[in-house]
Amino acid sequence: MTPATHSSSSTAGADSADAVLLGLDPEQREVATTLRGPVCVLAGAGTGKTRAITHRIAYGVRSGQLMPASVLAVTFTNRAAGEMRGRLRELGAGGVQARTFHSAALRQLQYFWPKAVGGDVPRLLERKIQFVAEAGARCRIRLDRGELRDVTGEIEWAKVTQTVPADYPAAALKSGREAPRDLAEIAQIYGTYEQLKRDRGMIDFEDVLLLTVGILQDRHDIAEQIRTQYQHFVVDEYQDVSPLQQRLLDLWLGERDSLCVVGDASQTIYSFTGATPDHLLNFRTKYPQATVVKLVRDYRSTPQVVHLANGLLNQAKGRAAEHRLELISQREPGPDPVYAEYPDEPAEAEGVARRIRDLIAAGVPAGEIAVLYRINAQSEVYEQALADASVPYQLRGAERFFERGEVQKAILALRGAARSGGNDPLLDDVVELGSQVRAVLSSTGWTSEPPAGSGAVRDQWESLAALVRLAEDFARARPAATLSDLTVELDERKAAQHAPTVQGVTLASLHAAKGLEWDAVFLAGLTDGMMPITYAKTDEQVEEERRLLYVGVTRARHHLTLSWALSRAPGGRSSRRPSRFLNGLRPGSVAPGTKAGGAAEALGVRKRGRRGPVLCRVCGKTLTEAGELKLMRCEDCPSDMDEGLYERLRDWRAVQAKEQGMPAYCVFTDKTLMAIAEATPAEPGELSMISGVGGRKLERYGADVLAICAGEEPEGADSDDA
Numbered sequence: 269m270t271p272a273t274h275s276s277s278s279t280a281g282a283d284s285a286d287a288v289l290l291g292l293d294p295e296q297r298e299v300a301t302t303l304r305g306p307v308c309v310l311a312g313a314g315t316g317k318t319r320a321i322t323h324r325i326a327y328g329v330r331s332g333q334l335m336p337a338s339v340l341a342v343t344f345t346n347r348a349a350g351e352m353r354g355r356l357r358e359l360g361a362g363g364v365q366a367r368t369f370h371s372a373a374l375r376q377l378q379y380f381w382p383k384a385v386g387g388d389v390p391r392l393l394e395r396k397i398q399f400v401a402e403a404g405a406r407c408r409i410r411l412d413r414g415e416l417r418d419v420t421g422e423i424e425w426a427k428v429t430q431t432v433p434a435d436y437p438a439a440a441l442k443s444g445r446e447a448p449r450d451l452a453e454i455a456q457i458y459g460t461y462e463q464l465k466r467d468r469g470m471i472d473f474e475d476v477l478l479l480t481v482g483i484l485q486d487r488h489d490i491a492e493q494i495r496t497q498y499q500h501f502v503v504d505e506y507q508d509v510s511p512l513q514q515r516l517l518d519l520w521l522g523e524r525d526s527l528c529v530v531g532d533a534s535q536t537i538y539s540f541t542g543a544t545p546d547h548l549l550n551f552r553t554k555y556p557q558a559t560v561v562k563l564v565r566d567y568r569s570t571p572q573v574v575h576l577a578n579g580l581l582n583q584a585k586g587r588a589a590e591h592r593l594e595l596i597s598q599r600e601p602g603p604d605p606v607y608a609e610y611p612d613e614p615a616e617a618e619g620v621a622r623r624i625r626d627l628i629a630a631g632v633p634a635g636e637i638a639v640l641y642r643i644n645a646q647s648e649v650y651e652q653a654l655a656d657a658s659v660p661y662q663l664r665g666a667e668r669f670f671e672r673g674e675v676q677k678a679i680l681a682l683r684g685a686a687r688s689g690g691n692d693p694l695l696d697d698v699v700e701l702g703s704q705v706r707a708v709l710s711s712t713g714w715t716s717e718p719p720a721g722s723g724a725v726r727d728q729w730e731s732l733a734a735l736v737r738l739a740e741d742f743a744r745a746r747p748a749a750t751l752s753d754l755t756v757e758l759d760e761r762k763a764a765q766h767a768p769t770v771q772g773v774t775l776a777s778l779h780a781a782k783g784l785e786w787d788a789v790f791l792a793g794l795t796d797g798m799m800p801i802t803y804a805k806t807d808e809q810v811e812e813e814r815r816l817l818y819v820g821v822t823r824a825r826h827h828l829t830l831s832w833a834l835s836r837a838p839g840g841r842s843s844r845r846p847s848r849f850l851n852g853l854r855p856g857s858v859a860p861g862t863k864a865g866g867a868a869e870a871l872g873v874r875k876r877g878r879r880g881p882v883l884c885r886v887c888g889k890t891l892t893e894a895g896e897l898k899l900m901r902c903e904d905c906p907s908d909m910d911e912g913l914y915e916r917l918r919d920w921r922a923v924q925a926k927e928q929g930m931p932a933y934c935v936f937t938d939k940t941l942m943a944i945a946e947a948t949p950a951e952p953g954e955l956s957m958i959s960g961v962g963g964r965k966l967e968r969y970g971a972d973v974l975a976i977c978a979g980e981e982p983e984g985a986d987s988d989d990a
Contacts, residue, residue, distance in 0.1 A: 285331035288323050288359060296320040298561050299528075303328045303500075306555035307528040308548070312593040313577070313822035314568025314785070317530050321502055322352060324528065326359035334500055336363030340520070343504040344368060348783055352504070354761075365498075369513045370473050373480040380490050384483045390471045396420055396461075399470075403460035409453050418448035421540070423458050427474035428510040428542035433459035446803050477512050484519040495522050505783075506531035506551075510542035525555060533588035534581055537779060537816045539808075545588055566595040568785055570602030571931055573828050577821045579853050586811045599825075604937055607854040608831040612840060613793070616833040617653035620790050623829060624773055625657050627788050632827070634660055636787035638774040640820050642798050647775050650792065654773060660718070660730060664776030670762040674728040678735055679758055681708050686751040701743040704751055705736055730772055737771070778820045788827035791820045794847040795832045814849050830854070855959040900943065900959075907946060914945035916976050924969070935969065936960060948977050 289297055299309050299320040311317035325341065328334030341356075341364060343349050352366040365372070374392075381389040393399060400420045404411045411419060422436075422445070431439045436458055437451035447454055465471060471479065484491040498520060503509070506529040509517070521527060533545040552558055566574050574597040581592045606623075610616035620639060628634055639650050647663065654661045670676070685708045706716065714732045739754055746753065774786065793799070800813030821828065830850065834842035851857045901907070918941060925932040936944075940960030949955040955974060956966050972982035 284360075285327055288327045288330055292320070292323060293565055295561055295563050295565070296323070298559075299563075300324040300327045302559050302561070303333050304526070306525045306551070306558040308551045308555075308558050308560045309528065309530040309563060310548075310560065310591070310593060311530055311532055311563040312566060312595045313532065313535065313819070314566040315563035315595070316565075316567055317563060318348075318352065318355065318504070320563065321504065321528065321530055322355040322359060322361075325356060325364055325502065326361040328500075329361040329364065336361055337365075338497070338499040339364045339502070340372060340498040340500070341366040341502040341504070342369055342372060342517075344508055345783065346371070348504065357760075369516065370476055373516060374476050376494060377476055377480050377483070380483060380487075380493075384487050384490060390469045390475075392476070393465065393470045393472045396423070396472045399464050400457065400461055403457045403464055406460050406464075407453070407456050409449070409457060411449075415448045419454055419457055422447060422454050423461060424474060425540065425542050426458060427472075427478065428512045430478075430512055430515075433462065444806055444809070446805075474512070477516055481512065481516050481519060484516075491519060491522065494520060495524070499524075500526045500528075502528045502530070504530050505535075507533050507536045507545040507548045508538050508543040509547050510544070512542070514547050527555075532593065533591045534584075534593065534815055535782070535819055536588055537782065537812060537819055539812055549587060549591060562593060564593050564596055566597045567599070568825055569595075569597060569822060570599050570826055571597040572602055572604050572933065573597075573821065573824050573826075575931075575934065576605050576828070576853060577818055580814060580818045580821060580849060583849070583852065584811055584814055586808060588815070589811065595822075601931075601933065602826045604933075604939065606827075606829040607850070608829060609846070610831065610833045611842065612835045612838045613649055613833045614653070614838060616792060616831050617649040618656075620650065620792060620829070620831060621653040621657040621659060624654070624659055624788075624790070627827065628659065632787050633771060634773050635771040637790075638776060638781065638784070638786040638788070638823065639790045639792055640776055640778050640781050640823065641791075641793050642778060642801060642816075644777050646793050646798075650775055654775075660772035661775055662730065662772040664774055664780045670758075672728075672731050675731050675735065678709055678712060678714075678732055679755065681712050682751060682758070683755045686755050701749055701751065701754065702736065702740040705739040705754070708751075709736065733771060778816050781823050782819055785823050785825060787825045788829075789820065789824035790829045790831065791817070792831050793833070794830055794850065795844040796846070796848055797844070799847040799849065817847070817849050852962070858963065900947075907942075909942055909946045910948060911945075913948065913977065914941060917941045917944060917973070920972060920976055920982060924972075936965070944973060944977065949974065950977065 289300055292300055293316075296316055296319060299307070300323045303324070309317065309320065311320070321341070325334065325339055328339070329336050341349075341352055343352060343366070346368060349366050349368050349371070353362075353364075356362060356364050356366060367375075378389050381387075397416055397420050400423065401411065401416055404416070404419070422440070425431075425445070426433075426436050426439070429439065429443075433455050436455040440447055440451050440454075465475070484494070501517070501520060503517065508531075517527075529548065529551060531545070531548040533548055536543065536545040552560060569577070574595045578594055581589065584592065608616075608619060610619055624634075624637055624639075627637060639654075641647065641650070651661065651663075670679075682705065685704070709732050710716075712732075714729065718729050718733070738758075742754055742757055743749055774781075774784075776784075778791075794817075799817055800810050804810045804813045832844065832846045834844050846854065846857075917936075918938075921932050921935045921941065924935045928935075937960060940958065943958045943960065944955070947954065947958060949958065952966060952970055952974070955961055955970055956963075961970075975982045
C-alpha cells in the first residue's frame, strides 16, 4: 500500500531520518525524538499535534528504532485515522497501523474469535436504534424519535462505563445523567436490547470493545501474542478515552510503558458518551518518569482569535481549567472577532448569510467557511438563509464522500475509461488529465455549471466537482500522471477515508466540528439557554459547555463572527441574553465576578443600563459589526478623528505593550484608539462609554488616556526619553 515514491526513503538511514525533523518547532522536535518510555504531549488547539506525532513515528521508523509493524496509532474517528495514515505514507512509514479503538479491536476480535471462543464471530449490528425501538416495544414502552435516540445514547454510555442493566439506575444517578425516561424503564429497555442481540447472534460496537477486553483478560496467550505484535502505542485525543477504552489500552500494554499520549483537557466535550480527561490529567501520577511536552504555539489562528480563546479559558473553573494551556499565535494579526446581535433568529441567519456572501465575493472559498451551532435543530434556518442567498452549503455528518452513490458511479466510469486506454472515443484529442475527467463525468450527466438552488441535486453536483478538483490537483503534483494513476490514487484515498473538500459552506454542530478548521467561522445562536445549553445544571456540565465554545472559537483561522438573537421569531419578546461565556470578552460587557461600580465608580463612571440598538452617529443606520460599534459609526461614514491625537495614542500604546510584554491590541485595539481620537473624552465617564474601554482598562489606563486627550504628558512618562 505504500506508494513507490516513498520506498527508498522508508529504508534509508539516519540522514533521511533527520530530514523528517526539518520544519518542526523545538517542542514538536522534542516529541518526535523522544521515542522511549511514557510520553505525554499536552497539545493546544492548532499547535500541530498530528504533525508532531506522525513525524515522531516516521523518525522512529526511518532511524531504525521502530519497526513499522510494531507500532499501533489509535485515534477516535475514521477521518482522523485516515488522515494519519495518509501522512505516514507520505513520510515513508506506510506500514504503521493507524486505527480507531473500535477498528483495531474488531480486527483482533475477528482474528482470535475462532481460537478463543470457536465458530464464527457474531454479526456486527450497524444501527442499534432499530433494536432499541424493538426492545422498547417488547417492554411496552413507547418512545418517540427523540427519546429513541436518547435512550440509545444512554445504553452506549452504560456500556462504555462498563455498567450492566441492573446497575444503570444507580450509576446514572451518581453521574448526574439527564435521562430521557424513568431510569428503571431505561434499564428494562437496556436489558431487553441485550437479550435481543444474544438471541439473534449479533453484537454492537461497544460489544466489540467489551468482548476484546474479555478475551485478553481470560486468555493470556492471546494477550501475549498481541503484545508481541505491537510494541509501541500512540493515542491521539487522549482526553476523550472512556473507561472501557482505557482498560483495552492497559491490556494491550501489559507491564510495558512504551506509550505516547496526546491530548488537551480544555477540549474535553464528549463526557456524555463516557469520555473523561482523568486519564490524561493522571498520566504523570501513573507514570512519574514520563516525559511531558507542551505544545502552545498556535499555527492555525490569528492573534485576535487566540486572544479570545485564551480569554474564554481564563474564566473557566474546575480541574480541566487548572491544566489549561495559554496559546501563543504564530500568525500575522487579522481582523477582530465580530460580535453581532439580531432581533430574531431569521434575521440572524440572514445576517450570517449576507456576511458569508461578502466573504465569498472577497475571495474566501465557500469550502473554507463554516456555520457552527449547539444543536442540529438549529441548522434549518441557516440552510434556508444560505439557499435564499444562492450560497452552496453542505451538512456535516452526511454520508461519507466515497460511499455516495454518485461518487461510486463516477469512479466506475473513470476506471472503465482508464482500462480502454487510448481507445475511448470520448477522450479523443483530450490530453490534460483534468479535462479527461470532465469528459468522463459529462458522459454520466455532470455539467461544469452547478444546478440552481440547493438540495440533493446540488449535493451530488458538488461531490463530482470535488472529484474534478482532486484530479486537477493530482495532475499538478504529477504532470505525467494518467487516468489509471488517478484511479489508483482514488482507491488509496478511499481506503484511507481521505476525501476531497466539497466546495460549500459547512453547517455543523459544535461537537461535529471537533478536529476541523476553516478560514472563517460563524458561531451562531450564542444565547444563554443554548450556550450553555439549558439542561447543563451542574458546574462541571456548564464548564463542558464553555469548553465546547472554546472548541468552536479555535476552529477559525482568520475570520470569526459570534452572533445571537434576542427572540426566536420576528415580533417576539426580546427576552434572550447573550451567552454568559462572552461576559468580559464582547464589547460593553462586564467580566464575571466584577462588581457594578468598583474602580470605575471611583473614577466617576455611571453604571450603564442595557442598551438598545446602536445607531450610526452620522447616518443613523443600525450598527452590528464590532468595529463599527466601537466607532459608533459606519466604516464608510466620514470621520472627524484627530489624526495627531490618534498617533500620540498609538505611540503611548506601543510603550505600554512593550513594558507589559503583550501584543499592542491587548492594550487597546486600533478601532478603540480611533474611537477615542474621534470622541476626545475629557472625563472618565465619557471615556467609559467608548466600546472597548471596560472597568479594568479604565482603571489601568484611564488617567493616561485622558491626559493625552488633554494634550498633557501621561503620568509616569519619562521626560528624559526625548
